[in-house]
Amino acid sequence: MNNPQEPSFRASVDMMLEKAISLMDISEGLATKIRVCNSTYTVRFGVKLRGDIHTFTGYRSVHSEHKEPVKGGIRFATSVNQDEVEALAALMTYKCALVEAPFGGSKGGLHIDPSQWEEDEMERITRRFAYELIKRDLIHPAQNVPAPDMGTGEREMAWIADQYRRMNTTDIDSEACVTGKPLNKGGIAGRVEATGRGCQYALQEFFRHPDDVKSANMTGSLEGKAVIVQGLGNVGYHAAKFLSEEDGALITAVIERDGAVINDKGLNIEALRQHIVETGGVKGFDGAEYTKDGSRALEKECDILIPAAMEGVINMSNAKDINTKLIIEAANGPVTGPADEILRKAGVIIIPDMYANAGGVTVSYFEWVKNLSHIRFGRMQRRAEEGKQQLLIEELQNLTGKKVSDDFRHKFLRGAGELELVRSGLEDTMRASYQHMQSTWRSRNDVDSLRTAAYLVSLNRVADSYRALGL
Numbered sequence: 038m039n040n041p042q043e044p045s046f047r048a049s050v051d052m053m054l055e056k057a058i059s060l061m062d063i064s065e066g067l068a069t070k071i072r073v074c075n076s077t078y079t080v081r082f083g084v085k086l087r088g089d090i091h092t093f094t095g096y097r098s099v100h101s102e103h104k105e106p107v108k109g110g111i112r113f114a115t116s117v118n119q120d121e122v123e124a125l126a127a128l129m130t131y132k133c134a135l136v137e138a139p140f141g142g143s144k145g146g147l148h149i150d151p152s153q154w155e156e157d158e159m160e161r162i163t164r165r166f167a168y169e170l171i172k173r174d175l176i177h178p179a180q181n182v183p184a185p186d187m188g189t190g191e192r193e194m195a196w197i198a199d200q201y202r203r204m205n206t207t208d209i210d211s212e213a214c215v216t217g218k219p220l221n222k223g224g225i226a227g228r229v230e231a232t233g234r235g236c237q238y239a240l241q242e243f244f245r246h247p248d249d250v251k252s253a254n255m256t257g258s259l260e261g262k263a264v265i266v267q268g269l270g271n272v273g274y275h276a277a278k279f280l281s282e283e284d285g286a287l288i289t290a291v292i293e294r295d296g297a298v299i300n301d302k303g304l305n306i307e308a309l310r311q312h313i314v315e316t317g318g319v320k321g322f323d324g325a326e327y328t329k330d331g332s333r334a335l336e337k338e339c340d341i342l343i344p345a346a347m348e349g350v351i352n353m354s355n356a357k358d359i360n361t362k363l364i365i366e367a368a369n370g371p372v373t374g375p376a377d378e379i380l381r382k383a384g385v386i387i388i389p390d391m392y393a394n395a396g397g398v399t400v401s402y403f404e405w406v407k408n409l410s411h412i413r414f415g416r417m418q419r420r421a422e423e424g425k426q427q428l429l430i431e432e433l434q435n436l437t438g439k440k441v442s443d444d445f446r447h448k449f450l451r452g453a454g455e456l457e458l459v460r461s462g463l464e465d466t467m468r469a470s471y472q473h474m475q476s477t478w479r480s481r482n483d484v485d486s487l488r489t490a491a492y493l494v495s496l497n498r499v500a501d502s503y504r505a506l507g508l
């Protein structure tokens with residue numbers, strides 16, 4: 038961000054929040070209570086590595102405890118600082134309220150470049166950081182439940198869960214202390230893809246609303262739409278893969294750290310991801326034009342732009358050059374407050390982060406419930422359901438004297454397993470939340486964007502919760 042006028046991430050989130058608060062019937066005191074971050078714990082700890090002690094700085098910020106546990110990922114990156122962690126924790130509060138995940142908001146971060154350390158070193162660092170948080174109940178199944186974020190994934194969550202179990206050997210609910218774990222360590226089917234899958238469901242729902250599609254100067258469906266994705270990490274990769282393979286969208290450019298690849302006929306996302314895994318970047322990918330200048334691709338004309346990497350990538354310096362009709366914020370905070378105003382005035386529709394990337398925490402919620410109930414979803418019902426469907430098919434055949442098709446029999450007989458149930462719950466959440474946000478946007482003249490509508494839905498729920506607490 039090179040414009041000195043650009044607010045910090047935290048100030049940017051608050052700027053958008055204030056706009057919504059000004060439209061609410063809420064006391065000054067309650068608004069302040071919601072806005073402020075309850076606490077931020079900073080820890081500096083040493084780990085002996087490579088013959089010397091290395092000191093690391095980590096944070097766990099709790100934004101709002103109107104519901105507990107509080108929830109939010111842990112990020113490992115060199116960008117991590119208190120302002121960032123607090124902004125992200127605030128977004129978690131609003132996000133959970135919007136998608137009705139029964140949590141307050143929290144976020145953690147460790148200032149580290151994971152690429153500089155070997156796997157066993159990362160394990161020692163992660164376990165040590167987890168130890169510092171666990172002993173202060175900043176990781177706890179009933180109080181504070183982390184999850185993956187930038188730079189962390191299933192591996193780190195498994196280490197954290199194991200560290201908690203070692204320190205709480207008699208806690209029968211210890212698995213629920215963190216989500217995003219591997220399937221064989223108490224995870225849930227569909228969590229890794231969840232945020233990208235949620236983006237796909239969000240876009241599908243958007244295209245079910247012709248008025249909204251029209252507001253974005255588009256017609257029709259996702260089929261054939263030109264989509265640019267910034268960041269092919271876990272979220273960007275899954276969103277791009279599902280949109281291109283299942284909805285017929287064309288991914289015309291992907292921007293990564295080392296530059297961008299462009300192909301107006303559509304990139305093969307699976308092949309591109311493989312290329313990135315093998316070479317560490319997009320350069321040299323077959324069947325696409327490569328440019329070192331990522332901003333050229335970010336500003337290229339498209340229908341849908343998906344910033345799926347970092348906060349602040351669309352800011353006061355480049356907002357006027359963005360050439361898209363619709364932005365879906367797969368990352369947290371990719372559009373700064375001032376950029377949001379510039380884009381809105383230019384007629385660009387933005388599907389806001391607190392809704393667009395809520396698929397991750399939604400499936401985290403399902404994982405947490407699974408851990409607390411100690412049973413896989415669908416385990417009790419699946420065969421009973423299939424038995425009943427079988428009876429129905431047999432009776433239907435007896436009555437009509439005809440056989441149902443094999444394809445129908447196969448699809449109808451299949452009872453829902455964990456993955457089907459997770460997808461069904463996620464799709465339902467994304468559709469219902471869009472409808473809440475959208476009806477607020479459409480029904481009030483003073484609400485000028487989906488973002489402000491999302492804040493209103495969410496803040497009203499948080500405010501109601503505080504009022505019910507008697508605060």
Ligand code: GLU
Pocket residue numbers: 108109110111182183184185186187216369394395397398399401
């Ligand atoms: N880090 C993700 C987010 O920003 C997931 C949080 C969670 O699952 O708790 O939403």
